[in-house]
Amino acid sequence: MTLIGGWQVLQWMGEAGPLLADGAVGTNLMSAGVDACDVIAANLKNPILVRALHDAYISSGAQLITTNTFGLRSAGKWGDAAERGLALAEASANLTSRNVGVLFSIMASHVQPEQGNIERILAAREDDAPLILLETCTDLRVVMAAVSTLKRVLPHAPLAITCHFKDDCTMLDGTHAAEAATELAQLGVQAVGVNCCDSLLAVINAVDRMHNATNLPVFAQPNAGLPTSASNGSLQWTLDPEGFAAAVAPLWRSGATVIGGCCGTRSEHISAAARSLQSLITH
Numbered sequence: 001m002t003l004i005g006g007w008q009v010l011q012w013m014g015e016a017g018p019l020l021a022d023g024a025v026g027t028n029l030m031s032a033g034v035d036a037c038d039v040i041a042a043n044l045k046n047p048i049l050v051r052a053l054h055d056a057y058i059s060s061g062a063q064l065i066t067t068n069t070f071g072l073r074s075a076g077k078w079g080d081a082a083e084r085g086l087a088l089a090e091a092s093a094n095l096t097s098r099n100v101g102v103l104f105s106i107m108a109s110h111v112q113p114e115q116g117n118i119e120r121i122l123a124a125r126e127d128d129a130p131l132i133l134l135e136t137c138t139d140l141r142v143v144m145a146a147v148s149t150l151k152r153v154l155p156h157a158p159l160a161i162t163c164h165f166k167d168d169c170t171m172l173d174g175t176h177a178a179e180a181a182t183e184l185a186q187l188g189v190q191a192v193g194v195n196c197c198d199s200l201l202a203v204i205n206a207v208d209r210m211h212n213a214t215n216l217p218v219f220a221q222p223n224a225g226l227p228t229s230a231s232n233g234s235l236q237w238t239l240d241p242e243g244f245a246a247a248v249a250p251l252w253r254s255g256a257t258v259i260g261g262c263c264g265t266r267s268e269h270i271s272a273a274a275r276s277l278q279s280l281i282t283h
């Protein structure tokens with residue numbers, strides 16, 4: 001049994017150098033033929049595909065993998081797919097010979113636990129609750145409302161918040177990265193960070209601002225550049241694995257505690273990042 005809970009993951013972050021997280025989940029499932037509207041439902045309809053993605057990331061060196069639950073809504077049919085999504089990621093983590101943590105991904109704007117699903121899935125978990133990852137946050141007020149709700153209904157669950165920043169280090173609502181880190185730390189979250197963004201430089205700069213504003217662990221999960229549409233309508237991502245891996249050293253110097261990928265990144269990106277990280281740690 002090598003799956004470790006969210007609190008252990010946080011302790012691990014404090015003891016080890018930057019941890020390597022996985023890359024994108026949704027864009028890879030879509031590349032494999034899953035309809036954009038059906039990504040979370042793939043946990044029920046095509047669990048083998050979801051497991052294969054988790055397994056590929058673990059084989060690439062990822063120490064943290066993310067559930068296929070981004071976009072989860074609290075109501076109705078979404079609950080079963082989300083519960084299965086957590087089980088699939090935990091099953092992959094459990095089959096490894098090394099420690100792997102699971103991040104339970106949700107959108108801040110979809111946190112409505114009074115409707116039951118998130119609360120139902122996680123309420124029974126106390127010390128072994130996964131780290132809840134509110135990602136791609138664009139509006140600090142929405143995040144703060146979500147955090148306060150989650151802390152009320154799931155007081156034992158550790159929370160990590162990653163935000164999308166523009167090139168000037170502000171969120172879409174105008175909040176600066178340093179201010180976001182300070183406000184979130186005051187709310188009592190366990191980690192902050194940056195994901196997606198329009199450029200690697202935006203991620204590196206925002207990580208630096210957050211790291212300087214707080215003592216919390218800082219996630220850095222850039223995307224693989226901006227997508228272009230191919231003639232068949234599929235999205236093509238511009239940043240190749242080596243280009244992605246070149247960001248590992250500056251992210252580390254900026255204070256990133258967790259380094260992984262967002263939209264468009266594949267297991268090849270995480271393999272390349274693992275090599276960069278290894279070379280930094282050993283030199």
Ligand SMILES: [Zn+2]
Nearest residue numbers: 196223262263
């Ligand atoms: Zn993204």
